[in-house]
Amino acid sequence: xxxxxxxxxxxxxxxxxxxxxxxxxxxxxxxxxxxxxxxxxxxxxxxxxxxxxxxxxxxxxxxxxxxxxxxxxxxxxxxxxxxxxxxxxxxxxxxxxxxxxxxxxxxxxxxxxxxxxxxxxxxxxxxxxxxxxxxxxxxxxxxxxxxxxxxxxxxxxxxxxxxxxxxxxxxxxxxxxxxxxxxxxxxxxxxxxxxxxxxxxxxxxxxxxxxxxxxxxxxxxxxxxxxxxxxxxxxxxxxxxxxxxxxxxxxxxxxxxxxxxxxxxxxxxxxxxxxxxxxxxxxxxxxxxxxxxxxxxxxxxxxxxxxxxxxxxxxxxxxxxxxxxxxxxxxxxxxxxxxxxxxxxxxxxxxxxxxxxxxxxxxxxxxxxxxxxxxxxxxxxxxxxxxxxxxxxxxxxxxxxxxxxxxxxxxxxxxxxxxxxxxxxxxxxxxxxxxxxxxxxxxxxxxxxxxxxxxxxxxxxxxxxxxxxxxxxxxxxxxxxxxxxxxxxxxxxxxxxxxxxxxxxxxxxxxxxxxxxxxxxxxxxxxxxxxxxxxxxxxxxxxxxxxxxxxxxxxxxxxxxxxx
Amino acid sequence: xxxxxxxxxxxxxxxxxxxxxxxxxxxxxxxxxxxxxxxxxxxxx
Numbered sequence: 162x163x164x165x166x167x168x169x170x171x172x173x174x175x176x177x178x179x180x181x182x183x184x185x186x187x188x189x190x191x192x193x194x195x196x197x198x199x200x201x202x203x204x205x206x207x208x209x210x211x212x213x214x215x216x217x218x219x220x221x222x223x224x225x226x227x228x229x230x231x232x233x234x235x236x237x238x239x240x241x242x243x244x245x246x247x248x249x250x251x252x253x254x255x256x257x258x259x260x261x262x263x264x265x266x267x268x269x270x271x272x273x274x275x276x277x278x279x280x281x282x283x284x285x286x287x288x289x290x291x292x293x294x295x296x297x298x299x300x301x302x303x304x305x306x307x308x309x310x311x312x313x314x315x316x317x318x319x320x321x322x323x324x325x326x327x328x329x330x331x332x333x334x335x336x337x338x339x340x341x342x343x344x345x346x347x348x349x350x351x352x353x354x355x356x357x358x359x360x361x362x363x364x365x366x367x368x369x370x371x372x373x374x375x376x377x378x379x380x381x382x383x384x385x386x387x388x389x390x391x392x393x394x395x396x397x398x399x400x401x402x403x404x405x406x407x408x409x410x411x412x413x414x415x416x417x418x419x420x421x422x423x424x425x426x427x428x429x430x431x432x433x434x435x436x437x438x439x440x441x442x443x444x445x446x447x448x449x450x451x452x453x454x455x456x457x458x459x460x461x462x463x464x465x466x467x468x469x470x471x472x473x474x475x476x477x478x479x480x481x482x483x484x485x486x487x488x489x490x491x492x493x494x495x496x497x498x499x500x501x502x503x504x505x506x507x508x509x510x511x512x513x514x515x516x517x518x519x520x521x522x523x524x525x526x527x528x529x530x531x532x533x534x535x536x537x538x539x540x541x542x543x544x545x546x547x548x549x550x551x552x553x554x555x556x557x558x559x560x561x562x563x564x565x566x567x568x569x570x571x572x573x574x575x576x577x578x579x580x581x582x583x584x585x586x587x588x589x590x591x592x593x594x595x596x597x598x599x600x601x602x603x604x605x606x607x608x609x610x611x612x613x614x615x616x617x618x619x620x621x622x623x624x625x626x627x628x629x630x631x632x633x634x635x636x637x638x639x640x641x642x643x644x645x646x647x648x649x650x651x652x653x654x655x656x657x658x659x660x661x662x663x664x665x666x667x668x669x670x671x672x673x674x675x676x677x678x679x680x681x682x683x684x685x686x687x688x689x690x691x692x693x694x695x696x697x698x699x700x701x702x703x704x705x706x707x708x709x710x711x712x713x714x715x716x717x718x719x720x721x722x723x724x725x
Numbered sequence: 726x727x728x729x730x731x732x733x734x735x736x737x738x739x740x741x742x743x744x745x746x747x748x749x750x751x752x753x754x755x756x757x758x759x760x761x762x763x764x765x766x767x768x769x770x
Contacts, residue, residue, distance in 0.1 A: 232762070242755045246748045374769025381762040394759075426736065429744065436751045440758050 162307060162554075162562055169563030173344055174570055178325040181337035186329070191606045194330035195262050195586045200423045201332075205339055206431025209418045209579075211438065212338035212345075214408070217299035217573035218546070220345060223443065225466075225545025227450020228457075231378035235444050236392040240401025241409075245436040247402075248410045249429045251657050256420050257428065262590040263583075264416040264653070271656040272664030274595070279671055280652050281591035284413055287645035288584055292617060293624025295577045296322075299569055300625065302546045305469050306554065315625045322574045323618035326581045327611045331421060334578040341571035348568030351561055352553060353449050359556055360452075361459055368505050369455045375504070375517045376458075376524060378451045381444075403694060407650040414576075414583035453552055458501050458520070461494035464531060466547035470538040483537055490530040497523050577621070585614040644682055647696025648675045654697070655704050666707040667700070674700035 162170075192199070201209075226234050261267050265284065269277030296319050304311040325333050360369060373379050383393045390396075409415045409432075422428030464487050465471045475483055500523055504516040535544055553565045589610040594601075598609075648671050655667050678696040734743055741747045 235762070239755070239759075242751050246751060249744070250748070370765075370769045374766065377770075379766045379769050381766055382759060429747075430736070433747055433751060437754055440755065444758075444762075 162566065163559050165559045166563030166566065169560055170567045170570070173564070173567040174321060174574070177337050177340045177344070177571070178321050178574075180340070181325045181333040182328040184329075184333070184336055191589075191603045191610070192262075193332070194607045194610055195582075195590070196331055196417070196421045199421060201335055201421045201427065202423060203427040203430035203434065205335060206419050206422050206428060207434030207438070208342050209335045209338045210409070210415060210431060210435050211442070212342045212572075212575040213414055213418055213579040214576070215342075215345070215442075215572055216295050216576040217569045218295075220349065220446065220572050221299055221302055221549060221569055222546050223446040224450035224453055225548035227378070227447035228454045228548045229450075229545050231373070231451060231454075232381035232444065232447050233383065233392045235381055235440060235447055236383070236394055236397035237401055238405075238439050238443050239394065239397035240399065240403065241405040241439045242436040243398075243402045244405035244409055245432045247406060249432045249436075252410045252653070253419065253428055253432065254425060255657070256416065257422075257425050261420070263413050263587050264411055265413070265587065265591050268652055268656060269591075269595075272652075272667055276652065276664045276668045276671070277591060278596070279668060280411075280649050281587050283645050283649045283675070284411075284587055285584060287641060287649075288412070288414065288580060289617065289620060290624075290641050292577075292580060292584065292621035295573055295580065296621060297625035299573045302550060303566065303569065305467065306547065306550050308469065312626055315622065318570055318573055319577075319618065319622040319625065322577045322581065323615060323622075326578045326585075326618070327614045330607075330610070331417060331582055331586075334575075334582050335418065335421065337578065338575045341575040344564070344571045345568040348561075348565045349446065349449065352549075352557065352565060353445075353452070355557055355561070356449065356452050356456060356552070359456060359460075363502065364455075364459065364505070368508075369452060371505065371508065372455045372458060372501060372520075373451045376454070376521065378454055400694070403650075403697070404646075407646050407693065407697075411649050411653045412583070413587050414579045417583050417586060418579060450548070453548060456552070458524075459498050461491060461497075463551065464490045464534045465538060466544055466551045467538060468547075468551065471534065474538050483534070486530055486534055486537075490527060490534070493523050493527045493530070497527070581614050581617050581621070584617040585610050588613040588617070643692045644678055644696070645675070647678065647693040647698075648700050650693070651697040651700030651704075655701055659701070659705065662704045662708045666711070667704040670700045670704035670707055674703060 223234070256264065256267060259267055259270055261270075263281065265277050265281040268280045296315055300311060300314040300318065303309065304314045325337060329336070357366065360366075364372075370379065383390055384395075385393055386395060387393070419428045419431055422431060463471070471483075475487075478484055497520065500516070500520045504513065504520050507513045507516040550569075553562055557565065589606055593609050593613070594606055598605075601609075651674065652667060652671055655662050674696050677699055678692050681695065682692060736742055736744060736747055738747070741750050
């Protein structure tokens with residue numbers, strides 16, 4: 162990065178944050194601070210929901226995922242449109258009718274105080290633990306690539322987000338997300354155009370797709386019913402619906418974005434905007450990764466994309482083993498361009514299949530050497546994280562490099578800001594105002610909310626700063642997230658769809674289910690994603706069983722559920 | 726945004742003027758994407 166890149170990066174990031182603070186200055190009432198002015202239009206809501214979900218890792222890693230595994234990862238999002246329809250039909254009208262600040266307020270009105278606090282506590286625990294990750298994950302990649310100090314990268318991005326989230330509240334988050342997403346899409350589009358322009362003249366876009374398809378990178382939909390493949394149509398559709406329902410419907414960081422709409426229509430259209438755009442958006446990012454794969458069949462890639470780690474290992478390569486690996490790898494890559502060209506020349510002839518097989522064989526040999534090199538460097542971050550950023554640094558012009566790095570930071574800040582805003586809202590509304598200090602003025606609660614934003618921001622920063630003490634931190638956070646995600650969804654599903662179950666039954670079912678999930682986590686050896694389903698299903702069934710066994714009606718919850 | 730907010734069934738959009746039609750459009754778009762991906766895969770494999 163040169164001075165121009167830094168100028169683009171800093172002016173973009175600080176400019177958007179300053180604009181957000183300036184436009185939302187003077188918000189004094191709690192509703193305006195936590196939910197916004199209530200005049201957000203559908204398009205802004207749609208962008209805000211999208212920006213909250215799409216963290217920096219989405220834009221750093223997803224092209225790398227496309228590079229490594231092709232388009233198959235898109236199946237992960239197949240459930241999102243259906244979940245968003247369910248939320249638009251059932252969840253959203255109730256949230257808006259009850260005029261809630263947080264999703265957990267609804268649990269209090271439908272069930273009772275203890276169930277509300279349980280739902281809020283599970284959210285704070287799960288989201289609070291993961292709070293550092295959205296800053297830490299991109300910071301470790303960017304600091305490694307640019308040789309920046311990791312702690313300064315974390316501090317700079319963390320402090321910017323804390324300042325504008327504290328100053329402007331929910332409206333500042335929504336407003337800045339709109340421009341941050343603009344920067345992200347402009348950067349991604351520019352990178353895609355540069356990538357296509359860098360392909361040699363003898364390789365058309367159609368030829369590039371032929372190479373990608375022939376090397377199994379366009380296998381997007383797998384209809385097999387086997388449970389073994391990580392991504393299939395069915396796991397994406399069924400499991401994805403379940404996960405998206407939990408995330409978009411009950412996670413306060415998302416609920417806070419869409420309840421702020423000017424009307425029910427605006428909120429619904431914002432959700433439907435995401436239902437329509439989620440799959441094409443992820444597909445475009447994956448396709449960028451697939452085109453990167455094709456590009457690197459022509460231009461030799463580095464043996465590993467985390468080049469700073471590789472160079473570090475080379476310095477200790479006394480027996481020249483790594484240098485030999487690198488030599489063999491470069492030799493194979495040099496042959497590849499000729500092999501790909503021969504394949505395309507033989508297209509639609511009998512010689513096509515053997516020519517393609519030669520490319521596949523060379524690819525397999527290069528992959529073997531790549532794996533050996535990866536083993537040599539170890540490292541905490543996934544290799545896929547470095548694919549896109551390596552391309553950006555080597556092949557994009559200056560200025561555009563700054564824009565792309567700004568895009569990664571924009572993605573990190575937009576999701577982080579929404580998280581902080583949601584953590585502060587839940588702490589203020591569900592705990593501080595509801596339990597600790599019930600009769601204060603709006604101005605008092607706004608100050609409290611700002612303090613809680615700073616508190617959660619500092620928690621996230623501390624977590625990110627000390628994260629490198631834990632080796633498998635990202636995986637640990639994902640596991641904690643999954644272990645604590647199923648039960649809150651069950652609370653909401655029972656609230657919406659099982660009117661005869663009351664607060665006591667669902668509360669004790671939730672406690673028992675959560676305990677069971679934690680117990681099973683230590684006893685079973687299954688993918689952690691399944692704990693979402695187990696926690697939710699057990700809690701729903703147990704609450705019904707408890708209701709049938711012990712009977713008795715909670716009149717207040719019954720009255721509300723029938724009115725809903 | 727209050728308890729008296731009407732449950733507005735009109736989307737104000739051309740062609741998809743009611744919410745069930747919007748939901749149907751989303752489902753149709755999903756099917757179109759899946760079919761397009763299958764065609765893409767088969768064309769270039």
